[in-house]
Amino acid sequence: MAKVDTGCLVLADITGYGEYLSVVELEHSQDVLSDLMGVLVGQLRGLLHLAKLEGDAVFCYEHGGEVDASMLLSMIESCYFAFSQRVQTIHRRTTCQCNACRLIPRLDLKFLTHHGQFAIHEVAGSRELVGRDVVLVHRLPKNSVTARTGLRGYAFFTQACLQRFPLDPVALRMVEHKESFEDVGEVSGYVHDLVARWREEQARRVVYIAPGAGIEMAELDVQAPPGIVWDYLTSPTKRPLWQGSDRVDQRNPAGIRGVGTINHCVHGTTTIDEEILDWKPFRYFTFRGAWGLGIGRQMGGLLFTVELSPTRDGSGTHIAWRMEAGRGFKQRMLVRAYGAQLRSLIHTITENLTQLLMQAQAEAAERARAAPLS
Numbered sequence: 001m002a003k004v005d006t007g008c009l010v011l012a013d014i015t016g017y018g019e020y021l022s023v024v025e026l027e028h029s030q031d032v033l034s035d036l037m038g039v040l041v042g043q044l045r046g047l048l049h050l051a052k053l054e055g056d057a058v059f060c061y062e063h064g065g066e067v068d069a070s071m072l073l074s075m076i077e078s079c080y081f082a083f084s085q086r087v088q089t090i091h092r093r094t095t096c097q098c099n100a101c102r103l104i105p106r107l108d109l110k111f112l113t114h115h116g117q118f119a120i121h122e123v124a125g126s127r128e129l130v131g132r133d134v135v136l137v138h139r140l141p142k143n144s145v146t147a148r149t150g151l152r153g154y155a156f157f158t159q160a161c162l163q164r165f166p167l168d169p170v171a172l173r174m175v176e177h178k179e180s181f182e183d184v185g186e187v188s189g190y191v192h193d194l195v196a197r198w199r200e201e202q203a204r205r206v207v208y209i210a211p212g213a214g215i216e217m218a219e220l221d222v223q224a225p226p227g228i229v230w231d232y233l234t235s236p237t238k239r240p241l242w243q244g245s246d247r248v249d250q251r252n253p254a255g256i257r258g259v260g261t262i263n264h265c266v267h268g269t270t271t272i273d274e275e276i277l278d279w280k281p282f283r284y285f286t287f288r289g290a291w292g293l294g295i296g297r298q299m300g301g302l303l304f305t306v307e308l309s310p311t312r313d314g315s316g317t318h319i320a321w322r323m324e325a326g327r328g329f330k331q332r333m334l335v336r337a338y339g340a341q342l343r344s345l346i347h348t349i350t351e352n353l354t355q356l357l358m359q360a361q362a363e364a365a366e367r368a369r370a371a372p373l374s
Helices: 017-022 026-044 069-093 132-139 145-149 159-164 194-203 226-234 329-370
Strands: 005-015 049-053 057-061 108-123 126-130 154-158 175-181 185-193 215-222 247-251 262-267 270-280 284-289 302-310 317-324
Touching (some): 005 026, 005 069, 005 132, 017 026, 108 132, 108 159, 108 194, 132 175, 145 154, 154 159, 215 329, 226 302, 226 317
Antiparallel strands (some): 005 057, 154 185, 247 262, 284 302
16 A cells, blocks of 8 residues: 655746747747756755656655755745746847747746645656645646736745744735635635745845955865755754754744844854844855854954855755955954864864765665655
């Protein structure tokens, strides 16, 4: 008998593609779709398991407990930002005047997110997810969200999803919404405006130490996708596994990790505070903290940017740690005296992270191979 699993079900669906396809040249439209689908898969892979590519949609899932609320929302927003950026880039750079290229800005992206039960069933040599909740999430793209709200880029979280992932709809300015379907009944939940979040992201103040602008503290490659690396770098439950702290207490004024988050890293009787100043999921984050060997406290806090980028062969993630200290004489002397020790500390904990990620990826691959089929 097939084992019934429980987890998050996510359908990322390109809005308006059917209408777009009806008025554009087929050859170019397929190139555009392939490009955009590649962006979606690249953003979602790792944190979620790819179940199936479904024309102009990507269907993914997770086994219960693999993703927390902050990572789920960060992943969805990061994916939407990457999609929107790619649509803008294609439109601005193309010189082709065909309809397929000219009408690209009509495309948008929506996410349908649910939590429920499913079984994995082998059909004609491939794995398929089956179950009532799988049917439910596939009914959700045909909804009235756009008609009622005017939104074309959004994420709809079912009530079941929000019960599992404690996102605060009020704090996140979500709008309550209900749909009714003949076969699955009424589905209630909340709509998250991704268009507004994209505008906020573009307007946000950048706090970023660019390559060559600060002190290079560590660089290395890890064989894991950016989403997984980001999770281990920022999750308060996973950071103690590699950085040597006893625990990380986190305060999130917005209800999820991001700009304004305060981390309290507890090392015995010592607590190191960090404040997140810039937050670009799966790309980089910048924080200020009294970090490492006590020199941060003497200097009023050090500024760090931790940046992720694809490795040259595309198989993993390149991590770069950069630091910027104050520009006064005392700060320069302290960095000169203790910088090598701090660099060594960061290199050590990053190597710990590498080993932990290798183990986690190996265990995930083994779980995928051993997943029972119906």
